[in-house]
Amino acid sequence: MTPITNGGLGMVMGVVQSAFSGVSQERRIAELTVLYEVSHALQKTVDEDKALHTILLGLTHGRGLGFNRAFILLVDSDERHLRGRLAVGPSTLEEASSFWQPMRDTHSGLGELLSSLSQTGIKRDLVANEIVSRFDIPLSETDHPLIQIMRSHESCLPINGILEPSGLPVPETLVTLLGTSHFVVTPIYLADRDLGVIIADNAISRAPIDMTSLRLLEIYAQQAGAAIQNTRLYKELTEKISLCENANLTLRENQYHLLRAERLSVIGKMAALLAHEIRTPLVSIGGFARRLLRTMATEDGRREEMEIIVSEVSRLERLVMEVLGYARLARPEYKPLDINGLIKSMMVTMQEEIERNLIKTVYHLAPDLPLAQVDESQLRQALMNLVTNAIDAMPSGGTLRIETSAGEDSLEIGVSDTGSGISHEHWDKLFTPFFTTKVMGTGLGLAIVSQVIENHCGTLRFESIPDQGTSFHIRLALHPEGPQALSATSLVGRDQKVRL
Amino acid sequence: MKTILVVDDDKSLRRLYKSELEAEGYGIMLAADGHQAMDLVNSRMPDLVVMDIRMPGMDGLETMGRLLREHGGVPIILHTAYSCYQDDFLAWAAEGYVIKSADLEPLKEKIRDVLHEHSTT
Numbered sequence: 001m002t003p004i005t006n007g008g009l010g011m012v013m014g015v016v017q018s019a020f021s022g023v024s025q026e027r028r029i030a031e032l033t034v035l036y037e038v039s040h041a042l043q044k045t046v047d048e049d050k051a052l053h054t055i056l057l058g059l060t061h062g063r064g065l066g067f068n069r070a071f072i073l074l075v076d077s078d079e080r081h082l083r084g085r086l087a088v089g090p091s092t093l094e095e096a097s098s099f100w101q102p103m104r105d106t107h108s109g110l111g112e113l114l115s116s117l118s119q120t121g122i123k124r125d126l127v128a129n130e131i132v133s134r135f136d137i138p139l140s141e142t143d144h145p146l147i148q149i150m151r152s153h154e155s156c157l158p159i160n161g162i163l164e165p166s167g168l169p170v171p172e173t174l175v176t177l178l179g180t181s182h183f184v185v186t187p188i189y190l191a192d193r194d195l196g197v198i199i200a201d202n203a204i205s206r207a208p209i210d211m212t213s214l215r216l217l218e219i220y221a222q223q224a225g226a227a228i229q230n231t232r233l234y235k236e237l238t239e240k241i242s243l244c245e246n247a248n249l250t251l252r253e254n255q256y257h258l259l260r261a262e263r264l265s266v267i268g269k270m271a272a273l274l275a276h277e278i279r280t281p282l283v284s285i286g287g288f289a290r291r292l293l294r295t296m297a298t299e300d301g302r303r304e305e306m307e308i309i310v311s312e313v314s315r316l317e318r319l320v321m322e323v324l325g326y327a328r329l330a331r332p333e334y335k336p337l338d339i340n341g342l343i344k345s346m347m348v349t350m351q352e353e354i355e356r357n358l359i360k361t362v363y364h365l366a367p368d369l370p371l372a373q374v375d376e377s378q379l380r381q382a383l384m385n386l387v388t389n390a391i392d393a394m395p396s397g398g399t400l401r402i403e404t405s406a407g408e409d410s411l412e413i414g415v416s417d418t419g420s421g422i423s424h425e426h427w428d429k430l431f432t433p434f435f436t437t438k439v440m441g442t443g444l445g446l447a448i449v450s451q452v453i454e455n456h457c458g459t460l461r462f463e464s465i466p467d468q469g470t471s472f473h474i475r476l477a478l479h480p481e482g483p484q485a486l487s488a489t490s491l492v493g494r495d496q497k498v499r500l
Numbered sequence: 501m502k503t504i505l506v507v508d509d510d511k512s513l514r515r516l517y518k519s520e521l522e523a524e525g526y527g528i529m530l531a532a533d534g535h536q537a538m539d540l541v542n543s544r545m546p547d548l549v550v551m552d553i554r555m556p557g558m559d560g561l562e563t564m565g566r567l568l569r570e571h572g573g574v575p576i577i578l579h580t581a582y583s584c585y586q587d588d589f590l591a592w593a594a595e596g597y598v599i600k601s602a603d604l605e606p607l608k609e610k611i612r613d614v615l616h617e618h619s620t621t
Contacts, residue, residue, distance in 0.1 A: 283602050
């Protein structure tokens, strides 16, 4: 696209010269004033609709060219049709005079009207716009008079049944559509780009249109071409700027995630290293403690203390296992699995702890649950972590609810407790490794759950109400080829982890 | 009496394993690294080797390789704090893989199984 310069000066001079030859000077000065106001208003708008409306108002203004109606037809964005875009004009003579009458008394009134356009928006004239909407001419119809006028860059005025200066017959369809043969057509173009046509008529007053009006109309068309090009350039530029801004935002977000991932990976490696270093002395301490315990007589008063050492070492060993387990989550193997079966077998191992904590278990397992492609040990670990958290949240008993349900292309697993709930301030850190609110926790439980579900391209969401309980919902997509196929196609979905 | 060679670079652990396994009725030989282990095996062949993996100098997997090449047939149990070596194909040559724990029962059980299997074949 070429930028616009303020062309048409020579043309204006020509119009001015011819203007003073016949019609009253006052009339021509008024026309030029309107043209000036329209140009001025156009410079201030970047909205194509407003620009077009401004031009149409200038054409129909009583003190300007004073056409009864004016229509703008533009080539659409895919460059295949010339379509009616916007029109201005009253449907009757009464409406016409009442529309412009108040403004004749003040100066031109157009300036105010145009600046009010930006506040009130565009009021569409129904009849005129109904007519303009019927124009839809394929550009391939090269013998259509409107297409020919647009292509030839030459205005046409019907005189005695002939379009002057082209000499073509006046198209009957156009006369029928407009309801008059008092019209004029002028092309809108910019350099070698054909943008559309303006049709102006005097359908109501039936006043004849002279050549001077036609030349002035051409200046309007030129203004229209420049304004359309400008608003389009502006729009394109705005879109590109917003694209750049979005790209920049995404880039910054990715950088943040990358840094975070890197930091977590370093923490993870250090944790694994530390866990291994701790493990060997733990084996010594615990091993000898067990040995000593075995040699103690049953009535020995120190037995209880030795048992504490043994059980505390066991607890530390479990924590170490958990840390090392987190570091091992990387390579899942997916196989079709009955999730209900997995839940049942996992719950057997948790039964003792559940009973000790006086917790009631309620199962709602969908009987017709389809098989899901999962890594059994990873999913078992994730579910176990959720159940362990639920147990920990209910130190004085409660209800543990485990449910499964099948959707059209996914299945859902829910684990809910009636425990203490998760305090709102902890929500955003909940899945961060090594974040914990427990006295003896690694802070890896939910991080593991989150990682496992991410590995499965599933989603994880939770709801929590303080003192009422927490529920976690895992949604796994049912894909015949497993999550590998999903991860390749729907990376976006992976990040859509809903956290309420 | 079956003889077990325990290879571990941690002194306390060597003492623990010796006491615990002797109580199970095995004769125990101890080595602090791979080179010591090779020397001991050259003078007397044990019925089973319990081998740590991470050791200074020659590590457990390398020692196992040499042992199997030079004295093929001796069963080896890898005994380590690391679960990651389980995926190492070198570790597949071992008869067993036990992760270190203060609870020595899994190790003792694996030793019983392996010795039993080898006495019947």
